[in-house]
Amino acid sequence: MERLITYERQLGRFNPLRRVVTFDDFDQGFNGWMDLTPNFVYDNYESFDSAVDLTSWAPSMLSSASMRFAASHGSMEGTYSLKLTTAPVAAPHTEPPADGSMGVVLKRLSRFGDPNKIQIEAWYAYTPEQDRVGHGEEDIRAFGFYFDIQDSEYRYMPGVRYVNSLGGQLVKRWQYWKVGEDVTPEQWSFGVENAWCQPGIDNLWYGRRYEDGSTDGYQWVPGGEQDLLYNESPDKLNWLYFRLTVDVARREYIELQSMDRVFNLRGIQPTLAAKYRAIDNLINPIFYVETDTNRSVHFYLDSIVYSTE
Amino acid sequence: MTVPHRKRWNVQTTYTAVLARRVRISGDFSTLPYEAGWAKEAVFFTQVEGEHPELSISTEISPDGINWLRRGQVEKLGESEHIAANALTVFGNWMRLVITGATPDHTARVLVHVSLKG
Numbered sequence: 001m002e003r004l005i006t007y008e009r010q011l012g013r014f015n016p017l018r019r020v021v022t023f024d025d026f027d028q029g030f031n032g033w034m035d036l037t038p039n040f041v042y043d044n045y046e047s048f049d050s051a052v053d054l055t056s057w058a059p060s061m062l063s064s065a066s067m068r069f070a071a072s073h074g075s076m077e078g079t080y081s082l083k084l085t086t087a088p089v090a091a092p093h094t095e096p097p098a099d100g101s102m103g104v105v106l107k108r109l110s111r112f113g114d115p116n117k118i119q120i121e122a123w124y125a126y127t128p129e130q131d132r133v134g135h136g137e138e139d140i141r142a143f144g145f146y147f148d149i150q151d152s153e154y155r156y157m158p159g160v161r162y163v164n165s166l167g168g169q170l171v172k173r174w175q176y177w178k179v180g181e182d183v184t185p186e187q188w189s190f191g192v193e194n195a196w197c198q199p200g201i202d203n204l205w206y207g208r209r210y211e212d213g214s215t216d217g218y219q220w221v222p223g224g225e226q227d228l229l230y231n232e233s234p235d236k237l238n239w240l241y242f243r244l245t246v247d248v249a250r251r252e253y254i255e256l257q258s259m260d261r262v263f264n265l266r267g268i269q270p271t272l273a274a275k276y277r278a279i280d281n282l283i284n285p286i287f288y289v290e291t292d293t294n295r296s297v298h299f300y301l302d303s304i305v306y307s308t309e
Numbered sequence: 310m311t312v313p314h315r316k317r318w319n320v321q322t323t324y325t326a327v328l329a330r331r332v333r334i335s336g337d338f339s340t341l342p343y344e345a346g347w348a349k350e351a352v353f354f355t356q357v358e359g360e361h362p363e364l365s366i367s368t369e370i371s372p373d374g375i376n377w378l379r380r381g382q383v384e385k386l387g388e389s390e391h392i393a394a395n396a397l398t399v400f401g402n403w404m405r406l407v408i409t410g411a412t413p414d415h416t417a418r419v420l421v422h423v424s425l426k427g
Contacts, residue, residue, distance in 0.1 A: 029322045037330070055330045062324075063344045066402050068373040080347060087341060129342075131375050296341070 010077060014121045015243070016307035019113055024304045026062055027078035033304075035060055036104040036286065039196075050197075051190035052205045056099035058085045058296075065300060067235035068130040076123050076239040076302035084299040086291040088129075093141060093166045093213065096190055097205050097290065103299065104204070106286040107306075111151070115308035116249040120145060120285050123302040125237035126164075126230075128295050136234040138165045141292035143299050144204060145244055146177055148284040151251075154272040155279070156200060158246045160221070160256050162228065165292050166213045174224035174263065175214075176253065177203045179271040183216045200271030204288055221256065221263050228258070239302055321426055322347065329421040331358065334411045340421055342374035346402035348427035353395040353406045355386060361417035363387050364410040368395050371403035379407075 010025060024031035038047035038054040047055065063083035065073035075081040087100030126143055128136040146159025159177035164170065179188075179199045188206050189195030197206050203217025214220065229238045243257035251272060253265030285306055289299035328340035345351060355366050368381040380400065386393040397404060404423070411417045 030324055035327065056332075058341055059326045059328055059343065061326065061344045062347050064346050064402060066344070066346070066373065068375055072402075083344065085341065129374065 010303065011305070013123065014305045016121065016305050017117055017119050017309035019309065020305060020307045021109070021112065022306045025078065026075065026080045026082045026301065026303065030062065030082065032107050033060070033082055033105045036106050048196040049192050051192055052096050053099045058087050058100055058103045060084050060103060060105045063300060065237060070235040073237050081300040081302045084287065084289045086289060086296050088294050088296045090141065090291045090293050093292065094209050094211055102288055102290050104286065104288040106284050109283045109285070109306070111281040111283055113308055116247060117245060117254065117309045118147065118248055118283065119243065119245040119307050121243045121305045123239045123241055125239050125300045126289065126298065127234050127237060128297045130234040131295065135232070137230045138168045138170055139291065139293050139295045140164045140297045141166065141290040143289045145242065145287050146204070147246060148282065148286060149248065150275060150279045150282045151248070152280060153275065154251065155274070155276050156251060156270045156272045157203060158253055158270040159203065160244055161218055163213050168292065171213055172225060172227055174221040174226060174256065174258070175218040176221055176265060176268065177217060177270050178219050178268065179203070179207065180216050183207065188216060198273045200273040224263060226258055226261055237300065323424070323426045325422055325424045327422055328406060329419055331418055331420050333416055333418050334408060335413045335416045336411060337409045338411065339407045340405045342371065343404050343423065344402050345404060345425050348425035349398070350426050351397045351400060351404060352424045354392065354422045354424065355406065355408065356392045356420040357386065358418040358420065361388065362410050362412065362415040364408055364417060366393055366395055367407050368397050369405050369407055370400045372401070374403045377405065
């Protein structure tokens with residue numbers, strides 16, 4: 001049998017690794033991307049003890065990006081994107097995230113094909129709700145992406161976060177996920193004893209936060225300043241390219257690409273935590289968005305490709 | 310040579326979103342603005358855990374997710390009841406659910422789903 005391989009024209013805006021595992025175009029539905037929730041496995045279906053309410057994140061939706069004065073924006077190609085949003089509430093950036101101040105979506109996958117490298121690519125846009133006068137860019141605190149991975153020895157979470165604004169001041173710098181030295185589990189979980197999350201797990205809300213925007217779980221990408229295209233009004237979206245490539249054989253970062261900028265992350269290792277029960281070979285890609293003030297902000301995903309090699 | 314398109318199933322899409330997850334309310338409450346322009350019908354389910362006052366549950370629609378007006382039937386959920394449904398068919402793109410009746414002295418813990426199809 002001769003095998004003929006063709007690929008969809010829409011993959012032309014991606015640079016996938018050898019095997020495309022999933023290509024998710026949100027004109028075709030949610031494609032298995034869903035809101036992140038904790039484990040409702042204790043008495044009365046409650047979750048584990050946490051200083052951050054992990055049940056509170058805002059629901060994602062298929063969006064045509066309709067605006068207050070502009071017409072529907074549609075997506076990069078088609079009508080619908082997957083929209084993450086937040087409630088109109090935020091804690092100061094030096095404190096744990098407030099209930100509802102984030103939106104988090106993930107897809108639950110597993111290791112296949114014994115890859116050495118895994119990669120996520122996405123076309124996305126971001127904007128605040130146009131519920132008040134002004135430019136609005138300074139009200140979007142951050143957005144990010146990470147993989148939740150467990151292999152035969154460790155659980156670890158390689159990821160990146162674009163810090164857009166802190167306390168209303170634009171920052172526009174990339175961070176990567178790695179825990180600083182000498183962070184105890186109690187410090188990581190904001191004082192909860194025997195917490196479910198160990199240092200290096202769920203950096204997006206655990207780990208102490210500092211005035212300059214660094215945290216126990218985020219380090220600044222060297223030369224990571226980037227003035228991302230926001231446009232000039234909350235009702236105007238421009239679609240941007242994102243890629244993160246990870247070496248799962250060596251358990252280290254390879255590259256972050258944002259638009260046409262490539263940040264070399266070779267040699268940097270995310271924090272390796274002890275294995276958790278029953279999740280060997282888990283690989284979950286996860287996106288999130290954070291608001292900086294009492295205003296909902298939105299993060300639109302036109303399409304996502306997960307590939308391996 | 311023609312390049313085949315991705316197979317498009319001739320079935321409807323359905324999706325159930327959780328708009329409020331076991332939230333303790335102590336006053337008038339509305340879910341966050343939700344876009345569902347792809348769907349043709351929506352059914353909101355409101356469940357309450359534990360004791361609660363009588364609640365009044367209504368649906369609202371919006372041109373932009375910012376300005377709202379009521380649309381559809383108003384449902385009552387009595388103190389002895391634990392689940393209610395509100396249905397919407399002609400709603401445009403934006404929708405939300407509004408729950409009134411809770412007070413600081415008589416709160417309610419609510420779980421709101423919306424089941425969409427289209």
